[in-house]
Amino acid sequence: MPQPQELILNINAGSSCRGITMKDYMKQIFLMILLCGSVVGCVVIDHSMEPTLEAQASWVVLPILNHTATPQAGRRAEAITQALLHSAGVENLQRYPAVFQDDLLLLGSDTQLFETALKWAKEKKVRYAMTGTVDEWRYKVGIDGEPAVGVSLRLLDLDTDQVVWSAVGGQSGWSREAVSAVAQKLIKRLLDQVSLST
Amino acid sequence: MPQPQELILNINAGSSCRGITMKDYMKQIFLMILLCGSVVGCVVIDHSMEPTLEAQASWVVLPILNHTATPQAGRRAEAITQALLHSAGVENLQRYPAVFQDDLLLLGSDTQLFETALKWAKEKKVRYAMTGTVDEWRYKVGIDGEPAVGVSLRLLDLDTDQVVWSAVGGQSGWSREAVSAVAQKLIKRLLDQVSLST
Amino acid sequence: MPQPQELILNINAGSSCRGITMKDYMKQIFLMILLCGSVVGCVVIDHSMEPTLEAQASWVVLPILNHTATPQAGRRAEAITQALLHSAGVENLQRYPAVFQDDLLLLGSDTQLFETALKWAKEKKVRYAMTGTVDEWRYKVGIDGEPAVGVSLRLLDLDTDQVVWSAVGGQSGWSREAVSAVAQKLIKRLLDQVSLST
Amino acid sequence: MPQPQELILNINAGSSCRGITMKDYMKQIFLMILLCGSVVGCVVIDHSMEPTLEAQASWVVLPILNHTATPQAGRRAEAITQALLHSAGVENLQRYPAVFQDDLLLLGSDTQLFETALKWAKEKKVRYAMTGTVDEWRYKVGIDGEPAVGVSLRLLDLDTDQVVWSAVGGQSGWSREAVSAVAQKLIKRLLDQVSLST
Numbered sequence: 001m002p003q004p005q006e007l008i009l010n011i012n013a014g015s016s017c018r019g020i021t022m023k024d025y026m027k028q029i030f031l032m033i034l035l036c037g038s039v040v041g042c043v044v045i046d047h048s049m050e051p052t053l054e055a056q057a058s059w060v061v062l063p064i065l066n067h068t069a070t071p072q073a074g075r076r077a078e079a080i081t082q083a084l085l086h087s088a089g090v091e092n093l094q095r096y097p098a099v100f101q102d103d104l105l106l107l108g109s110d111t112q113l114f115e116t117a118l119k120w121a122k123e124k125k126v127r128y129a130m131t132g133t134v135d136e137w138r139y140k141v142g143i144d145g146e147p148a149v150g151v152s153l154r155l156l157d158l159d160t161d162q163v164v165w166s167a168v169g170g171q172s173g174w175s176r177e178a179v180s181a182v183a184q185k186l187i188k189r190l191l192d193q194v195s196l197s198t
Numbered sequence: 199m200p201q202p203q204e205l206i207l208n209i210n211a212g213s214s215c216r217g218i219t220m221k222d223y224m225k226q227i228f229l230m231i232l233l234c235g236s237v238v239g240c241v242v243i244d245h246s247m248e249p250t251l252e253a254q255a256s257w258v259v260l261p262i263l264n265h266t267a268t269p270q271a272g273r274r275a276e277a278i279t280q281a282l283l284h285s286a287g288v289e290n291l292q293r294y295p296a297v298f299q300d301d302l303l304l305l306g307s308d309t310q311l312f313e314t315a316l317k318w319a320k321e322k323k324v325r326y327a328m329t330g331t332v333d334e335w336r337y338k339v340g341i342d343g344e345p346a347v348g349v350s351l352r353l354l355d356l357d358t359d360q361v362v363w364s365a366v367g368g369q370s371g372w373s374r375e376a377v378s379a380v381a382q383k384l385i386k387r388l389l390d391q392v393s394l395s396t
Numbered sequence: 397m398p399q400p401q402e403l404i405l406n407i408n409a410g411s412s413c414r415g416i417t418m419k420d421y422m423k424q425i426f427l428m429i430l431l432c433g434s435v436v437g438c439v440v441i442d443h444s445m446e447p448t449l450e451a452q453a454s455w456v457v458l459p460i461l462n463h464t465a466t467p468q469a470g471r472r473a474e475a476i477t478q479a480l481l482h483s484a485g486v487e488n489l490q491r492y493p494a495v496f497q498d499d500l501l502l503l504g505s506d507t508q509l510f511e512t513a514l515k516w517a518k519e520k521k522v523r524y525a526m527t528g529t530v531d532e533w534r535y536k537v538g539i540d541g542e543p544a545v546g547v548s549l550r551l552l553d554l555d556t557d558q559v560v561w562s563a564v565g566g567q568s569g570w571s572r573e574a575v576s577a578v579a580q581k582l583i584k585r586l587l588d589q590v591s592l593s594t
Numbered sequence: 595m596p597q598p599q600e601l602i603l604n605i606n607a608g609s610s611c612r613g614i615t616m617k618d619y620m621k622q623i624f625l626m627i628l629l630c631g632s633v634v635g636c637v638v639i640d641h642s643m644e645p646t647l648e649a650q651a652s653w654v655v656l657p658i659l660n661h662t663a664t665p666q667a668g669r670r671a672e673a674i675t676q677a678l679l680h681s682a683g684v685e686n687l688q689r690y691p692a693v694f695q696d697d698l699l700l701l702g703s704d705t706q707l708f709e710t711a712l713k714w715a716k717e718k719k720v721r722y723a724m725t726g727t728v729d730e731w732r733y734k735v736g737i738d739g740e741p742a743v744g745v746s747l748r749l750l751d752l753d754t755d756q757v758v759w760s761a762v763g764g765q766s767g768w769s770r771e772a773v774s775a776v777a778q779k780l781i782k783r784l785l786d787q788v789s790l791s792t
Contacts, residue, residue, distance in 0.1 A: 071267060183348075274529070337537065382566050
């Protein structure tokens with residue numbers, strides 16, 4: 001789906017043509033401001049080099065640590081990541097058993113949940129494990145209440161215990177969007193960097 | 199059903215034609231902003247490839263895990279999913295016994311409910327099980343209070359224990375809509391990807 | 397009844413014709429916004445294929461499960477459904493004994509009430525049983541506080557234990573309406589899909 | 595992805611052409627002010643001289659101390675820093691075990707966490723350790739609520755216990771940005787000063 005934001009970039013690219021008068025040029029800039037200010041959120045993404053992943057290897061989604069004040073933001077990010085990985089073509093994809101969450105409910109510690117799930121994944125001889133952190137997952141306070149999401153993802157190779165890929169991004173939406181929709185867009189953009197050889 | 203959002207994108211696509219004057223162009227942009235800001239919510243959807251499902255197989259709706267602060271959001275999503283699957287043509291469709299919910303009411307743990315229902319479904323020799331997570335189910339705080347919903351769905355083949363299809367989406371409505379209506383629209387869009395051979 | 401929402405889509409579809417001037421186009425859009433924003437609530441409905449129901453069969457309204465935080469929303473939906481079924485021409489219509497509600501009042505569990513009533517209905521040799529869930533039944537928080545209702549209905553054939561029809565819908569009203577009025581409209585629209593052969 | 599901010603720089607670069615009249619020039623300046631004021635935030639950065647780092651040395655991300663009232667801001671900065679270092683090409687990069695966080699949860703003391711992790715890193719014979727402080731991590735209070743972030747980073751050579759590089763910066767975004775996106779931009783700019791010989 002073409003993003004409105006990319007549209008803006010196209011307008012700007014177009015405005016560098018020399019045949020356009022200054023007046024038109026300014027109109028377009030105002031247009032851009034208007035769009036930016038009212039409709040389009042911003043996104044920033046950084047990622048490591050594209051890894052070479054073994055085809056047909058087994059994958060697992062491990063707990064994503066929640067560094068926000070939003071309860072269960074890690075669980076939500078996991079659910080979205082799992083579905084996006086599956087839709088990206090990862091066939092052999094598991095998620096850590098959800099019952100692990102109950103065992104640690106009282107402590108409320110994501111890190112212990114991660115250790116438990118990591119141990120489970122290694123016993124299961126899974127090759128690639130996706131984990132990460134949620135750094136922001138909220139609606140901003142204010143008149144508009146735009147959604148804002150910050151997520152980092154890391155792909156572990158459990159054979160070598162190395163991080164084979166990592167990415168981090170922050171995205172804000174416009175005031176009518178749902179925070180889960182913005183998170184999905186952001187996580188999708190992050191995962192777009194991982195090319196799955198099939 | 200043609201979506202208003204797609205319409206907007208078409209307007210933009212159309213506005214890149216060189217035959218349109220700047221004035222018309224700006225009108226269209228204002229129009230877009232107006233539409234976006236006042237009337238139309240946004241939706242984002244990702245799904246895996248369309249599965250090949252066995253016709254006449256038995257289906258079950260398993261508990262949908264609630265990752266939100268809204269009580270019983272999982273139960274609501276199940277009821278909507280069940281009705282939508284039925285209306286999509288799934289004849290042999292059950293839901294896990296509702297009494298399971300009572301047994302686990304005190305703990306309030308969706309994951310235990312899921313395990314219990316999954317075991318029940320396997321004993322019943324059901325083929326396909328629809329489950330998932332609710333990541334958002336609320337009205338946003340603010341003047342308008344638009345509804346915002348985030349749902350992920352997974353279809354399990356209980357014969358092979360594989361996820362044969364998954365989808366995830368987030369949708370926000372405009373300020374006059376009910377959150378259950380937005381959820382129904384979103385879940386319907388997600389399920390539209392599953393083509394049922396009859 | 398043509399839906400307002402579908403009307404809007406038609407306007408848009410029509411406005412993509414090249415014969416319409418920009419001015420007309422914008423007028424239509426403003427019209428749409430006006431309608432949507434101030435007067436008309438929104439409704440979304442999905443239902444399975446129309447069942448073939450035996451004429452003169454006996455009917456019962458079973459407990460409708462309450463998934464909301466509004467107390468007794470299920471009881472309210474039952475009362476409305478019962479009256480609407482009767483006004484639609486169902487002669488032989490019972491409701492489960494209200495005393496069942498008292499027995500389970502302390503637990504407050506709708507699912508146990510449903511099981512008790514279902515057992516009672518089967519003993520009474522009733523043919524069709526209408527049940528369902530209430531997913532939303534409230535006024536939205538905010539300046540306007542529009543009513544919002546979400547209901548799903550299922551018609552069981554107690555001879556075969558199959559779901560012969562199901563429907564789900566969400567509807568919001570405008571700010572001056574009562575939530576029970578909106579619920580009645582919604583349930584009526586859902587039941588309109590069931591044609592009773594007489 | 596080209597950032598709007600970088601675009602502005604291009605416009606300015608273009609305005610230094612001598613063929614443009616003064617009037618046009620001033621228009622562009624006003625334009626720039628407008629853009630700066632409404633769209634782009636401001637940034638200030640200071641850093642020590644570029645260090646000469648040993649290639650292929652092992653790195654670790656140690657706890658970043660949180661000097662703000664925002665809970666877990668240090669953890670968030672660590673996650674972003676780790677991903678950015680990895681994306682900058684640091685292959686042999688670890689993070690201190692997350693379970694250390696639990697041990698110190700009751701005390702809530704970042705300094706003890708730092709000491710524990712530093713000791714752990716020295717036992718692991720890691721060469722370079724990145725640490726620092728978070729001095730601001732919030733949305734400003736007000737109508738717009740722009741995000742504002744202040745971060746300092748220090749790179750320790752654990753062989754010599756010397757600080758081989760340090761940088762400090764503050765950045766504010768425009769009102770539609772997420773604070774995590776601004777933090778990521780700032781930390782990236784800080785890390786840009788460290789050239790990694792490969």
